[in-house]
Amino acid sequence: MATVTPDILATSSPEPEKAAAPKRAYPGALVVVEGIDGSGKSTQLYLLKRWLEIHGYRIHFTEWNSSPLVKSATRRGKQRRLLTPTTFSLLHAADFADRCERQIMPLLHGGYLVLADRYIYTAFARDAARGCSPRWLRNLYSFAPTPDITFYFRAPLDVAVNRIVAGRPKLKYYEAGMDLGISLDRSESFRIFQERILANYDQMIETDHFVLMDGTVRVNKLQKLMRQIVGEKIQLAKFAPKKSRRRNDAIG
Amino acid sequence: MTPSDKNRSEQSAATQGEIAAPSNGRPRKKAKKKKGTAASDVTSRFYGIPLPGVNLEELSGSLIVLEGSDGSGRSTQIALLTEWLESEGFAVQTMGLRRSFLVGEDIDSLMAENAVTRTTLALMYSTDFFDQLERRILPALRSGLVVLADRYIFTLIARSAVRGMSRDYLHGIYEMALRPDLTFWLNVKPEIAFDREFKKAHTISYWESGRDMSLSNDLFQSFIRYQSMMKKEFEYLSKRHGFVEVDGEGSVSEVNRVIRKRIAAHLGIQRTHYQPSHALMQVWR
8 A cells, every 4th residue: 555546445354353352331232134235134134123123122223324313415516416425424423423422322221132224334334335445444444342243144246236226216426336437437436336235334244243145035034034033142031021031932 | 442553563664553653764844845855855755654635746836734722822922823824925735623624513502501422522523523624734745835724633632531441542543644845833831721711701610610520629720630630641743743832821812923933844944033914913912
């Protein structure tokens, strides 16, 4: 990196976050889903949430970009297309920090099972595809607790892109990665952008201990698998309703 | 979970994050030499990773930073320096905290609400900073302007550091910042700053007295303690980054003369005599 070339095409994240055993200074647990748009992750997390909810577990669901805190700034930036890769990334990090400090951390300390639709890996994959330095991004989000399970939903690019393009009349400017100037055609730009993001996700499978989920498997089958993995990796009893344990056996 | 340190070693020495890890060998002074030697300084104009998409060779302007607490006289000096530079034929662009179009107002309202946590606030400020850097300062420097910054990353780092955030973390965020050509630190005792601020506003602001930190219920005590912590942080930053320390307790004209002299040397201005206009004479005293 002696020469100053913008690593716009950077698709690698060369910092293997060497299996740093996550510190768990809290009784709660964190399960996150990651994957490109159209990979089926939100559907699966929703079903997982319903399952736990119906049985009365202490859970909380949280999703990316839901904080009212930076909404006006994000809207302003997006509408007027003022965001650069750096400010785009920082604004989302500020938003995430707000949710992390005011929601996720207190809930983990309070003994909740927290379910997150998208987490820091979304930023790593997406912002690196925009040209941000992976090392800089890792530092930026270093305050975030490491998940207990990270489900990575992977669907072939065509499958995922078609799911999105078919369902949405018009892709938004930043969503389609139009700010990168890859292509003037929105669908084409979106496709290439998603391809880069997918490659960045793939790089993290090992370093960040992703649990790989095949997004092409039938919804109910995949959900069964997801519930099974959660049951194995998380001590669900900790989050079970206190009064009666009557139906716990039926789970899974 | 701070992988940044490990990976820093992968970077070549030229781009190593100097704010985070003080440079070994490369003389800090180099970056402060007069223009013309810029070509060899290309890699050192950022602290670490360069900001994506910046061609440093295009940056022909100068970035001059004034740091110092509230009541240190920064704004007065910037007003005077702007006039002086313009009278010498230099075009000036200014920047300051919370002045970005993107999030400037949002930070104002966040701070008014008191609901914001330290990391979020720090990141909103960094968004504000980089928005101004990318969309105001860099274009100005490309056009050969002199940019006068009313505070810079140092205040932002210090504020978060005294609130207990990791210095490495903060330096990591700002390693993509442009290194100033000159950084002046207007150093004043907290007591003097208190007098000046009180005279100006007849009260002391919530944030400038660090009231979010629960230091003391007495506003004066809180202000002094907070500003003393900031001062200590600045002493450390000053050594690390080679600030030009100016005794901010001197008179406006004395302080101005000292700063002018350094800037004149940097920009190659021969004549440093300057008589402020009538409009500015009121702040001169």
